[in-house]
Every structure is written in C-alpha cells, then in structure tokens.
Amino acid sequence: MHLSGERFTVLVLLIACANLANLLMARSAARSREIGIRLALGAGRWRLVRQLMTESLLLSLAGGALGLLVAAWGHPLLLGFLEPDPLTVALDFRLDHRLLGFGLALSVTTGLLFGLMPAMRATCAGISGSIRSAGRPRGALNMPLAKGLLAFQIGLSMVLLIGAGLFARSLRNLGAADLGLARENLLLMDVEPAGKTPQARQQFWMELTRRVPGLPGVRSMALAGDAVFGNGGWNETVWIERPGQAARDARVDDNLVSPGFFATAGIPILTGREFGEQDRQNAPLVALVNRTFARRFFGNENPIGKRFGDLGQASSGRYQIVGVVGDAKYGEVREQAQPMVFHPLWQAPVRPSCVLHVRTVSEPAASVREIRREIQAIDGEALISEIRTLPQVIRDQLREDRMFATLASFFALLALALDAIGIYGIVAYRVAHRTAEIGVRMALGAQKRDVLWLIMRETLVLLAAGAAVGVPAGLAAARLIKSLLFALTPSDPLTIACATLALFAAGALAGFLPALRAASVEPALALRSD
Secondary structure (H helix, E strand, O other): OHHHHHHHHHHHHHHHHHHHHHHHHHHHHHOHHHHHHHHHOOOOHHHHHHHHHHHHHHHHHHHHHHHHHHHHHHHHHHHHHHOOOOOOOOOOOOOOHHHHHHHHHHHHHHHHHHHHHHHHHHHOOOHHHHHHHHOOOOOHHHOHHHHHHHHHHHHHHHHHHHHHHHHHHHHHHHHOOOOOOOOOOEEEEEEEOOOOOHHHHHHHHHHHHHHHHHOOOEEEEEEEOOOOOOOOOEEEEEEEEEOOEEEEEEEEEEEEEOOOHHHHHOOOEEEEOOOOOOOOOOOOOEEEEEHHHHHHHHOOOOOOOOEEEOOOHHHOOOEEEEEEEOOOOOOOOOOOOOOEEEEEHHHOOOOOOEEEEEEEOOOHHHHHHHHHHHHHHHOOOOEEEEEEEHHHHHHHHOHHHHHHHHHHHHHHHHHHHHHHHHHHHHHHHHHHOOHHHHHHHHHOOOOHHHHHHHHHHHHHHHHHHHHHHHHHHHHHHHHHHHHHOOOOOOOOHHHHHHHHHHHHHHHHHHHHHHHHHHHOOOHHHHHHOO
C-alpha cells in the first residue's frame, strides 16, 4: 500500500507540473507582443529566457512555501482524520528540516524544469513572428504541445480517479461482506477468573452462564476459548476416518464453545444438533464441523456420525460429528472459508480464561455495566479486558483499508481540482484572445448558445482525448492493486463509468464558466477589442 501511495503522489506531482507548463505557455503566448518588441529593441534571447525563468522560480518558491505552510497547519487534522492504528500502522507526520528542504527543492526544480520549455518557446519565434502572433488567436489550445499536455494531465487524473474509485468500492464491499454470522448487537469480553484450581474456575464459568442470560437486555450468551471473529481460533491436526481407507491427516482450525454458542453468534446449524448440557467430560466426545470441513473430507456423504481424531492416526475414531454448521469467517474479512472444528467447552480441561459472547436486544454498550457487575459478584478479582463489539472489531480490521481509500480519494480530488484549474485557465485565456472573433460571430447572427457550444466543444474534445488515454492507463494501473481489492475486478465498469462522469463534470464546469462569459459579450464591445 505504501508503494501505491507513493505512485499516487508522483501522479499528482506530474499533473501539477503539466498544469504549470500549460499555464506558463499560455502566459508566454499572451506576452508574445511584449517579447517581440523587446527583441526588436535589442534584448538578447537568453536575457529574456533568464527573466522568464526567474519569474517561474519566484512562482515555484512561493508555491512551495505556501505548500509547506498548509502542510504544517493541516497535518494534525489529516492525522486525526485518518485514525491511524498505533499497533499496525505507523505514520510520522512531523515536519523536520530534511522534509522542508526536500519540499522546497522539489518545488524549485519542477518550477525551473517546466518553466524552461515555455520560456524557450516564447523566445524562439523571432521578432516578426512574436509580433504577428500577438494579433492572432494563437492561444494555448492552438498549440499541439499544449493540447497534448492537457490531455496527458487529464489522463493521469483518470488513472487516479479509477484507483480511488476501486479502493472506495473495495472498502464498501469489505464493510458489507457476509461473515456467515450476525454482526448486530454482539458483545465480546475477555474474562479471566481469579480462581487457581480447576474446580473454582469451573464453578465460576457455570455460574456465569446461569446469571448473564437473565440480565435485562440480554438475548443470549455463550463462552468460547477464542472470539468468534477477529483471532481465527487455533490450529490442530486431525485424522479423518474413512471406511475401508487409512485415516488421512489434515490441518484445520478449531475452537472450544459452550452450549448456545451458535445461536448467540448467529451461525446456522445446517444439519444435526448443537452442543447441549449432556456434552460433558464423562460423555462420549463429540464435535461440530463447518460445511467446508464436511465437503472437503466427506464429499457428498452425510458427515453426521463420521469420526476423526487429534492424537495421531490411531485416534481417528475419538470424536463423533454430531452437527454441521454454516461457513463463517473467523479471522478476518478477506479470508476464504477454511475447515473448522468446534469442541464442547465442558468436555475440555477447564479454561483459565474465556471470551464471553453476549447477544443483546439493543446497543451492547448499555449492557456492559450490568454484565460487569454480575462477573464481579461471582468473583470480585476476575479480570475483565478487551470489551468490544463485533462492528468495532471489523472497523479496526479495516482501518488500514479505510485510511488508504481516504488518501487515494484525497489525491484523486486534488488531481480533479488541478484539472479544473488548468482547463479554466486555458479556456479563459482562449476566450480572452477570441473576443473579437466572438463579436464578429454574434454580429453576423450567432446566438449565445452557439458561442457557448463553440467554446464547450473544444473543452469536451480535450476531456474525451484525456479520457481515451486515461481509461486504458487506469485499467493497466489497476492490475497492480488487484491484490488489495475485495470482491471487485480491476476493470469494474461501474467504477470506470463513475470516474469518467466525475472527470467530465469537473472539466465541463471549469470550461463552462469562461464559455458563459464569452456568450455574454456585447458584440459592439467585442468588435472594438484587440
């Protein structure tokens, strides 16, 4: 993700540089008469180039200084908006002398580099050419290089818009992904009783399962060795018993759960039964498996009554499968369904700690105090930690995805703003140098809508050219982030359509404002203009 973020930064820098070069070319074209007259009066070409480069340098220095001020003011706001996770995402937004120096050097370098081309172009036309060109509408949009730069800038923006759209839609898909369990109103609490003996701990767990379900606002509760989602359970090797075949070993995930766990977690029982109070230490060992386990190891056979073991090949008949539950995600949102085994908590050695799962009627936070009070009433020294809801666990897991989608969207909007500024500046310059032409057209009977369409047509052609370059480039770039997407292809048509619509909307609005001003020109005033 960090590499993708650097690529986004480079793309925005290239867009800004193309924008700067285009605006400087438009400015130098507007000064063509001045430059021609100065050349006629004996000014040297390189002296004029140095003057234009000095102006570009001052402009880049001012922009770099303003950028550093914005960074110094805005980085705490950005840091708070991104909600970085100190355990998984390390962000350092401190501004030190190295960062300040790099920022200034970069702005100066780009200003000089992209200011040199317009300066050379402005002085290479010669004396007569510069003077004659000032009287013609030879604006930046008449220059193939300027058109190419603007189309290149629009194309890069399309790449950023497609990338940001893919990340935003992927984040939405992650937030709405089917976990195979019910998300709403599920409270998770890590509880560790102070009892030192197995008997004391067992008594604590039994009393807890008796008291908590009777609390106001509690729909159901269960205990598990590990949380239903977020940690992924444990791993174990099992040996599967098959009639007429040697037991085969396989690596699966497993968890210890109390009766009522699947109803509380919202995981459906597909066939067989859930654990009950009869599944205790002296009873036959039983287990539940998920659908992936049943299909992978038993195919189309009915898994109920089948056996497996966990103590070597000879133990393949140790546990009997009494039920099959639906597939659920246990570790993270992105994971694929894995074979999962559930053992009865009461048939295992007494756990020193468990995760309390409570399904509440309303907001889980309202029940935390009552649940905590009951736990302390049973054992005043019990340790209660990691109180969280399932939506909180999911939100924490998606924090990095959300942060990167936010950054990508920010870069895309910045690129869109640069595009709008560039299009507005170029079209406004073009309109200013076509005032007389527009006046003639209107004097000959052209309507305001005709003038409006004349200007807007050029803008739309540029946008179409940029989109024609940007869409294939965006699709190619999207393949680089394919592994970061969820339930989404890099060539998602809806994302491309939305990115194209956003680009055309911003560009058309930027071109519409000077076009509207051109359409409002009085013919008499326009004919008297230069």
